[in-house]
Amino acid sequence: MVNSVKNSLQSQRNSSDEIEIRPNERSCDTRSRILASAGPVFAAQGYAGATVREICATAGVNIASVGYHFGDKLGLYREVIHALRLARAKRFPTPNTDLQKPQDTLQALVNTLLARMLITEEAAWETELLMREMQNPTPVFESIVEDFFRPLFDQLTETLGLLVKTDLPVHTLQHLAFSTVGQCLYYRVGAQAIQVLIPERQRTANYDIESLSQHITAVMLAACDNFAKP
Amino acid sequence: MVNSVKNSLQSQRNSSDEIEIRPNERSCDTRSRILASAGPVFAAQGYAGATVREICATAGVNIASVGYHFGDKLGLYREVIHALRLARAKRFPTPNTDLQKPQDTLQALVNTLLARMLITEEAAWETELLMREMQNPTPVFESIVEDFFRPLFDQLTETLGLLVKTDLPVHTLQHLAFSTVGQCLYYRVGAQAIQVLIPERQRTANYDIESLSQHITAVMLAACDNFAKP
DNA sequence: TTTCGATTTAAACGATTGTTTTAAACAGGC
DNA sequence: GCCTGTTTAAAACAATCGTTTAAATCGAAA
Numbered sequence: 001m002v003n004s005v006k007n008s009l010q011s012q013r014n015s016s017d018e019i020e021i022r023p024n025e026r027s028c029d030t031r032s033r034i035l036a037s038a039g040p041v042f043a044a045q046g047y048a049g050a051t052v053r054e055i056c057a058t059a060g061v062n063i064a065s066v067g068y069h070f071g072d073k074l075g076l077y078r079e080v081i082h083a084l085r086l087a088r089a090k091r092f093p094t095p096n097t098d099l100q101k102p103q104d105t106l107q108a109l110v111n112t113l114l115a116r117m118l119i120t121e122e123a124a125w126e127t128e129l130l131m132r133e134m135q136n137p138t139p140v141f142e143s144i145v146e147d148f149f150r151p152l153f154d155q156l157t158e159t160l161g162l163l164v165k166t167d168l169p170v171h172t173l174q175h176l177a178f179s180t181v182g183q184c185l186y187y188r189v190g191a192q193a194i195q196v197l198i199p200e201r202q203r204t205a206n207y208d209i210e211s212l213s214q215h216i217t218a219v220m221l222a223a224c225d226n227f228a229k230p
Numbered sequence: 231m232v233n234s235v236k237n238s239l240q241s242q243r244n245s246s247d248e249i250e251i252r253p254n255e256r257s258c259d260t261r262s263r264i265l266a267s268a269g270p271v272f273a274a275q276g277y278a279g280a281t282v283r284e285i286c287a288t289a290g291v292n293i294a295s296v297g298y299h300f301g302d303k304l305g306l307y308r309e310v311i312h313a314l315r316l317a318r319a320k321r322f323p324t325p326n327t328d329l330q331k332p333q334d335t336l337q338a339l340v341n342t343l344l345a346r347m348l349i350t351e352e353a354a355w356e357t358e359l360l361m362r363e364m365q366n367p368t369p370v371f372e373s374i375v376e377d378f379f380r381p382l383f384d385q386l387t388e389t390l391g392l393l394v395k396t397d398l399p400v401h402t403l404q405h406l407a408f409s410t411v412g413q414c415l416y417y418r419v420g421a422q423a424i425q426v427l428i429p430e431r432q433r434t435a436n437y438d439i440e441s442l443s444q445h446i447t448a449v450m451l452a453a454c455d456n457f458a459k460p
Numbered sequence: 461t462t463t464c465g466a467t468t469t470a471a472a473c474g475a476t477t478g479t480t481t482t483a484a485a486c487a488g489g490c
Numbered sequence: 491g492c493c494t495g496t497t498t499a500a501a502a503c504a505a506t507c508g509t510t511t512a513a514a515t516c517g518a519a520a
Contacts, residue, residue: 030497030498046276046366048278048279049278049279051476051477051478052477052478052479053476053477053478061498062497062498062499062500063478063479063499063500064479064480064481064498064499064500065497065498065499066478066479067478067479067480068497068498072478072479073478073479131365132365134419134420134422134423135361135362135365135419135422137422141422141426142426145423145426145427146426149423149426149427150426150427153427169436170432171432171435171436171437172445174428174432174436175436175441175442175445176449178413178416178417178420178424179413179416179445179446179449181416181420182412182413182414182415182416182417182419182420183408183409183412183413184412185412185415185416185419185420186408186409186411186412186415186416187408187412189364189365189412189415189419190364190408190411190412190415192364192365192367192371192375193364193375193379194408196371196372196375196376196379197375197379197380197383198404202400202401202404205401206399206401206404206405207401211405212405215402215405215409216409218453218456218457219406219409219449219450219453220449221456222452222453222455222456222457223448223449223452223453225452225456226448226451226452226455227448227452260467260468281506281507281508282507282508282509283506283507283508291468292468292469292470293469293470293508293509294468294469294470294509294510294511295467295468295469296508296509297508297509297510298467298468299467302508302509303508303509461520462519462520463518463519463520464517464518464519464520465516465517465518465519466515466516466517466518467514467515467516467517468513468514468515468516469512469513469514469515470511470512470513470514471510471511471512471513472509472510472511472512473508473509473510473511474507474508474509474510475506475507475508475509476505476506476507476508477504477505477506477507478503478504478505478506479502479503479504479505480501480502480503480504481500481501481502481503482499482500482501482502483498483499483500483501484497484498484499484500485496485497485498485499486495486496486497486498487494487495487496487497488493488494488495488496489492489493489494489495490491490492490493490494
């Protein structure tokens, strides 16, 4: 009985991705409330560590609702990832690369990377969730890389190719791109370590996005100049 | 009764770090077997995800043994970290910095960092455990940073200070050190992403420790040269 | 050999997990 | 207004977790 109801709901959701027609208003409210609460909890505790009880408690709904609306815990997680991809695609449009000097493009790319890493707003849980996916990849990880990382990586490689002036091997350009990404990523991956290594006073003074992006850009421009020399 | 026995054992262990005198052979065997099995399990599943049942099963001992020898799960984890620290100190001795040119010291430091990151031997679980500590810090994380990361970080900052020649602000040297560490770290943190971004043929050809360390060192030397200019 | 403390064992405890069940509350069509 | 299908609520489910308990077992001193 109840199972058939859930299965029909599940297949209905899979068929239409964008528009969802819910029978009435009340269910749509609970459903979106669960979805909104699940993201931060999954990000903070990880998939295994997160509990549906905590998610439902912060959402203010009953525990059984997640089973009714999403089938089970994994179904809810898939929906969270799906919503995350849509949200981030709109929030972080890839910077326009055509009408600037490559130095400015590089600066803009580093700025975007660092902004994604060091975001402390209400949507910081999205980055946290992506970081967890990098360490514990699930079947959705590959599509995440293709949709989010590949465009920025290609743009980065292209921009660096304009900066080295000479024709370097492809893998050298890739290494330069990874050097750029790695420097940005460290200020999130190593944030806990930095918090221990660097006193708070220095951190608040010299570890803002602006200072860090200028430093990383300077490092990469110096490297590009050096690789341009015979 | 039993509690007092355990407490005395616990304090006995804390007092003497190096030499352990166990009453008989049998207990020492079980204890070391638990310790040997716990490391890989903690690394693979994380602290919260690992279960003492699985650890004891792979060790072939009773479940209550971990309570008897280590107090509780966290006590066992602390001992694992302690043993890890001793093992890694012997396997990766900090490079001697005194009798070389700073360029060579930097190269050696980058080599050490990359070797720690990309190790694929039987002891890879140690690095995996450290990476998990960086994202999900447990109460032992701070001591890990102090004992593991701080020495290398200081050595890195000092070496970079010799390379820039001019007197730069302290935070700039720190940023340069983090740039170095970040580039090395990315080839582990982003390994899953690189596996999707770069075809396997290129990966096996140009992503060995030797190529990567030379590249990263070259980037940082170029940056230091640039920062030395007026 | 006997005795006693140290160690291991099997079993169970209480807490927490994801999930299911049963009944009540709600909406709209007749 | 009643009835049918949908949604929510409270409770309970079985499984698993870390931890504890009480008895059995072992090793060596007496």
